[in-house]
Amino acid sequence: MRERTYRWVIGVMGGSQCSEAQYQMARRVGQLIAGRGAVLLCGGMTGVMTAAAQGAKEVGGLTLGIMPGANARESPPNPYIDIALFTGLREGRNYVNVCACDGMIAIGGGYGTLSEIALALRLGKPLVLLESWQLRIEGQAPDIPMAQTPEEAVEKLWAMLVEP
Numbered sequence: 001m002r003e004r005t006y007r008w009v010i011g012v013m014g015g016s017q018c019s020e021a022q023y024q025m026a027r028r029v030g031q032l033i034a035g036r037g038a039v040l041l042c043g044g045m046t047g048v049m050t051a052a053a054q055g056a057k058e059v060g061g062l063t064l065g066i067m068p069g070a071n072a073r074e075s076p077p078n079p080y081i082d083i084a085l086f087t088g089l090r091e092g093r094n095y096v097n098v099c100a101c102d103g104m105i106a107i108g109g110g111y112g113t114l115s116e117i118a119l120a121l122r123l124g125k126p127l128v129l130l131e132s133w134q135l136r137i138e139g140q141a142p143d144i145p146m147a148q149t150p151e152e153a154v155e156k157l158w159a160m161l162v163e164p
Helices: 020-035 048-058 092-098 111-123 150-160
Strands: 009-016 039-041 063-067 085-087 103-107 127-130
Touching: 009 020, 009 048, 009 092, 009 111, 020 039, 020 048, 020 103, 020 150, 039 048, 039 092, 048 150, 063 092, 092 111, 103 111, 103 150, 111 127, 127 150
Parallel strands: 009 039, 009 103, 039 063, 063 085, 103 127
Antiparallel strands: none
């Protein structure tokens, strides 16, 4: 196995609208991810995405926003995004979000977040749910780790990350 010479990229996925409690959870998740030296990846917009990026920036982290529009006029990044990647893909950018990260934490969210969860499961990406969707597939609950706190979510995710 070769030595890892680059940082983990951790996705935080969630809705553009969220409760205050979800905002604070996402902010704390961002702090914890950046505190471990990882790059925080998100959809770059509002809600959970802003909160996670804000948390990462508060502790000196690097943030990457995968933007739905083709330019900043179409999708202005939130003020905590260091690198904005404008895709022009709209909802199709969810696939980029999942493929570009080494692991993912989903917080709350709507159908966009649900699609990212499904893609993470399909692609075998490490995934933890924090106050997010409760899934049943063919009547069975899939074995997806769930967390009650930001600290638990980050700990569980780090335990699943695998070196290349």
